[in-house]
Amino acid sequence: MGYGHPFTRQFLYCRMNYQETLQAILNDIEPARGKGRVAAYIPELAKVPADKFGMCLLFINGEQYGLGDWQEKFSIQSISKVFSLTLAVSKYGDKVWERVGVEPSGTRFNSLVQLEFEKGIPRNPFINAGAIVVCDMLLDGFENPKLEVLSMVRDFAGTDAIHFNLAVAESERKVGYRNFALAYFLKSFGNLHHEVETVLDLYFHICAIEMTCEELANAFLFYTNHGSAPGREHFITNSQTRRLNALMQTCGFYDEAGDFSFKVGLPGKSGVGGGIAAIHPEAYSVAVWGPGLNKKGNSLMGLKALEMLTSRIVPSIF
Ligand code: GLN
Numbered sequence: 136m137g138y139g140h141p142f143t144r145q146f147l148y149c150r151m152n153y154q155e156t157l158q159a160i161l162n163d164i165e166p167a168r169g170k171g172r173v174a175a176y177i178p179e180l181a182k183v184p185a186d187k188f189g190m191c192l193l194f195i196n197g198e199q200y201g202l203g204d205w206q207e208k209f210s211i212q213s214i215s216k217v218f219s220l221t222l223a224v225s226k227y228g229d230k231v232w233e234r235v236g237v238e239p240s241g242t243r244f245n246s247l248v249q250l251e252f253e254k255g256i257p258r259n260p261f262i263n264a265g266a267i268v269v270c271d272m273l274l275d276g277f278e279n280p281k282l283e284v285l286s287m288v289r290d291f292a293g294t295d296a297i298h299f300n301l302a303v304a305e306s307e308r309k310v311g312y313r314n315f316a317l318a319y320f321l322k323s324f325g326n327l328h329h330e331v332e333t334v335l336d337l338y339f340h341i342c343a344i345e346m347t348c349e350e351l352a353n354a355f356l357f358y359t360n361h362g363s364a365p366g367r368e369h370f371i372t373n374s375q376t377r378r379l380n381a382l383m384q385t386c387g388f389y390d391e392a393g394d395f396s397f398k399v400g401l402p403g404k405s406g407v408g409g410g411i412a413a414i415h416p417e418a419y420s421v422a423v424w425g426p427g428l429n430k431k432g433n434s435l436m437g438l439k440a441l442e443m444l445t446s447r448i449v450p451s452i453f
Pocket of ligand 1 (some may be wrong): 211212213214243245263307314342405406407408432
């Protein structure tokens with residue numbers, strides 16, 4: 136899929152052989168393969184081999200480059216928080232920000248302490264507490280929010296071959312004690328309208344969406360393209376898209392958001408499945424997958440790959 140945006144020309148003028156660039160990056164990061172820890176706190180995710188790596192770079196004009204395991208499905212986990220937020224913003228606009236903030240958290244994605252300090256208003260929609268509130272909004276707004284999210288993601292990615300991995304959702308439900316704690320906490324502050332079980336059922340399913348790097352890069356092209364995708368034209372406004380991108384820039388990597396901004400310099404979102412999706416507005420989207428995580432819960436190989444990519448690609452958003 137591609138949109139032929141004029142800005143892409145800047146990239147094409149600085150023309151590189153992107154396939155070779157990706158291959159060179161992979162050669163450089165090869166020593167990190169298999170390093171880091173797979174997210175074992177969700178038992179089903181512990182089964183994923185740590186040595187996988189895939190990458191897909193997609194320009195807004197449709198030029199696409201893939202490498203390694205880029206067409207293999209993985210659990211997108213918290214990357215899905217961008218999608219659920221997009222659906223909530225499309226339905227409720229600025230009302231979303233009455234129940235969830237827009238400040239970087241500087242804490243882990245599943246931190247409880249911050250929620251106590253902030254009286255049940257999560258810092259931002261990309262930490263677990265914030266995404267749980269967003270799920271609560273989706274339950275208010277849609278008859279079948281699970282299907283609504285899935286069909287939106289399918290439209291963004293341009294394929295119907297995107298599903299929930301029910302085993303992953305169930306695996307997380309069984310041991311999701313922290314998320315239950317967060318949800319009960321939110322409820323005690325009056326920031327959860329539905330029953331905890333109902334909200335978390337939606338949350339765990341959305342986290343358990345499986346996609347490939349290719350599908351993720353395609354889906355994220357929506358955020359490079361002012362909130363429009365084929366079949367979902369002007370789904371959110373240009374201004375809303377900018378705000379979502381700003382949130383990805385400042386909050387997409389939990390307590391590593393500054394580091395990601397410093398080294399990679401793109402709005403993006405990570406997940407404990409080892410995926411990272413990032414965008415350069417009006418130019419390209421990129422998705423990487425490497426299940427070995429660093430201490431902050433972000434993909435070790437993925438971070439390295441993106442740092443190298445943005446160091447080698449000439450135009451920068453900064
Ligand atoms: N489903 C995971 C959780 O709630 C998502 C966390 C993540 O990807 N950072 O713990």
